[in-house]
Each structure stands twice: as structure tokens, then as C-alpha cells.
Amino acid sequence: MLEHLMEQIPELEERFKRARDRGNWEEGVDCLKEAVKVQQALSVHYFERRRQSKKKGNEKDARWAEQEGKRRLEKAEEWNLKRKQIEERQAFPSREKKEEAEEGGDPDKNAEWLLKERPQVSFDDIAGLENAKEQIRIRMVYPFLNPQLAKKYGVKTGGGILLYGPPGTGKTMLARAVASEIDASFFTVRPSEIMSKWVGESEQNIRRLFKEARENPASIIFIDEVEALLPPRSEDAPAVMKRLVPQILAELEGIDSEGKNPLLFVGATNEPWNIDAAILRPGRFDEKIHIPLPDPVARREILRMNLADKPLVDVDFDALVERTEGYSGADIRHLCQKTANTVFLEAVRSGEERDITMDDFDKVLATLHPSVTNAVLERFDAFASGKDPS
Ligand SMILES: Nc1ncnc2c1ncn2[C@@H]1O[C@H](COP(=O)(O)OP(=O)(O)OP(=O)(O)O)[C@@H](O)[C@H]1O
Ligand SMILES: [Mg+2]
DSSP: OHHHHHHHHHHHHHHHHHHHHHTOHHHHHHHHHHHHHHHHHHHHHHHHHHHHHHHHTOHHHHHHHHHHHHHHHHHHHHHHHHHHHHHHHTOSOOHHHHHHHHTTOOTTTTOTTOEEEOOOOOGGGSOSOHHHHHHHIIIIIHHHHOHHHHHHTTOOOOEEEEEEOSTTSSHHHHHHHHHHHHTOEEEEEOHHHHHHTTTTTHHHHHHHHHHHHHTSSSEEEEETTGGGTSOOOOTTSOHHHHHHHHHHHHHHHTOOTTSSSOEEEEEEESOGGGSOHHHHSTTTSSEEEEOOOOOHHHHHHHHHHHHTTSOBSSOOHHHHHHHTTTOOHHHHHHHHHHHHHHHHHHHHHHSOOOOBOHHHHHHHHHHOOOSSOHHHHHHHHHHHTTSOOO
């Protein structure tokens, strides 16, 4: 049985890679799900072996089995995360698109890096950030839902917004949620792909991206880690950047309110100071929205979201909210997962199930520090208030 499980891993890895290369994300996700199960089964096996070895007094083997069990569990977690990322972003190009492209369809329409999708996440899935949500509603949602009124009062629909803030605060989630709030097509591009795969073609691709987006009734173009695409222009910048930045600037200025099809350009970054200053001037990004660490109300909500389906006993939410000050949303999610994992592990080893207690959280909190440092926070505050953040 063990050998059988072991053999499955490289096979699944191989299948996953093939699915990825073919752009078949559904199969890729299936492979990862299967791989998670196999790793979990292996971890259970090793923890059982540890127990047996302990009983026999074979400490050395018990230690080894424990290490193996932990390693497998970590792998399972890693793959599960990958699966989630793929599912959330549908990170592969769709099969149909790929097949069409192979049949020699219009290459403009089938640019492989151009992912068009309908994200499922909504504003309600995002805790806090009320200010940011309201700014987005004013800029995009209200004019979009009331086009006649917007026209009457000369209110612009669409434009550019920049979401900036420390890592793990919900910027990517928020950008995706905008698309589902207004039921717009969502185009997303990774700067690394534009830069690496499309050497010599980056400019054409930018043009195609904006062109295709404009052909849809309503679109959002989302560029995550946008600083990579819009670095400050300098003498020694690569030639491609020297051409790309002005072109994106021109496209952004071309997003006009008169256009039939509203287009919103959303960039997200956790290094706003590494973006070309010209891009940050009004008219390009109309709105620059600071996405801060979660406040107490948002932290409570994020805790609630992440613990809703877990067995808890005597967990003091007030205390958790207080103790997670300075933690990002992603940190809090990590805290919840890690705590649940510890109790799970214990149950696997002991064969006894129990609920998660405050004590479990305390232990994990003692080892888990906020991922965002004070120095970084100060830099964001300085940037937000228009001071020199360096
Ligand atoms: N406000 C929030 N409400 C709910 N969940 C959140 C919130 N902020 C962060 N999270 C959790 O953290 C994860 C990471 O969030 P996200 O990827 O949107 O962060 P980000 O700001 O884009 O980070 P980065 O700058 O590293 O790209 C989310 O999948 C979610 O689970
Ligand atoms: Mg992000």
C-alpha cells in the first residue's frame, strides 16, 4: 500500500505538468487534489509508524517517522494552496482558447497570456476596507450601474485605480471582487509573462490587451504586482521598459468616459514607491487607494470567516482580535490554519479528537509574528500622505 502511494506522487506530478502545459486547468486541479489526498494518507501512515515505534521503544525510528509525517503534511498543504490559487485565478488559459489557437485562429484573440474570466469573489467576502470599497463604488460601480445619470452629470465611468498596501491585505481579492460586483469581464495579466515570454512583442500585447478589453461591454484590466511593469524610467532601464511605460501611459489616457464600453484599469502593488512617478499623476490613475492592515472589526471578521467551520471551545474572540493587531489578513488566515493543523496532527497521533482551544491559538501565536514590519508600515503611511517614503 505504501509503495503504491509513493509511486503515485511522481505520476501525479507528471500529469499535473502535462495538464499545465496544455492549459487544462481543470485536470491540473484534479491532479493536485489527488496529490493532497496521497500526501495526507502518507502522513497518517508515518504518524502511525511513529506510534508503533514509540511503543516498541525505537526512539530513532519514531523520530524519523515523525519527520516524514510532518514533511508529507507540509507537502499536502503546499499543494492544496497551489490548487486554491489555480482555482481562484483559473491560472491556466482555458482549453478552448488553446485549441482555437492551435487551429490557427486569430492570434490577437488567442493571446495565451490574456486570461478572461468572471471572478466569483464579491465585496462581501472581503472583511473591512469599507473606505476602499466605497471609493471603488463611486468610481466604477455607481456610474456603471446608472449610466444615464452618470452621463447627465458628466460623471466619468471607468478609469484607472491603483491599490497599494502591505502584502496580504486583500488587494488582489478586492480587484477581483470589482469585476463580479459589476459583472464585467476581467482581464488579468502577469507582468512577468509580458516581460519574459513576449520579448519583442510586449508593446503589441499591451495594445491587444486594451483593444480586446474595449470590445467587451464592460471590462476590468487587472495587473497585479504592477510595479514590475511600470518601474521608474531611468537611463539604464532596459530598452523594452523605455518603450512600454509611455505606451501604457498613452493607453491609460485613452480610457475616456465617452467610450461606449467602460473600462477600468486596476493595478495592485506592495511597492508603490517603485512605480514610475508619471504614472501616479492624476489622469492616469484617477484613484490611488491605500489598503491598510485590517482594523479590529475587520480582524474579527477575518477570524470568523476562517474559523466558521472548525470545532472550537472557549475561544475568546476579543482576545484574538487584540492579539492579532499588526497582522495582515493573510497572516490571520495562516494563524487559523496552522492552529487547526496542530490539533489535527495531535488527533492523528493520539487517536483522540478534541476541539480547538484558546490555548492552541496562544501557542501558535507565540511562534507566528506579523509579516509586515513597522518600518514597512511607516513607509506606506509616508507614501499615503505624499511624503518621500524612502
Ligand atoms: N480583508 C480581508 N478579508 C478577508 N480575507 C482577507 C483579507 N485580507 C486578506 N485576506 C486573506 O489573505 C489572502 C491574501 O489576500 P490577497 O492575495 O488579496 O492579498 P494582497 O494584498 O494581494 O497581497 P500581496 O501584496 O502579497 O499580493 C486572501 O486570500 C484572504 O484569505
Ligand atoms: Mg496580491
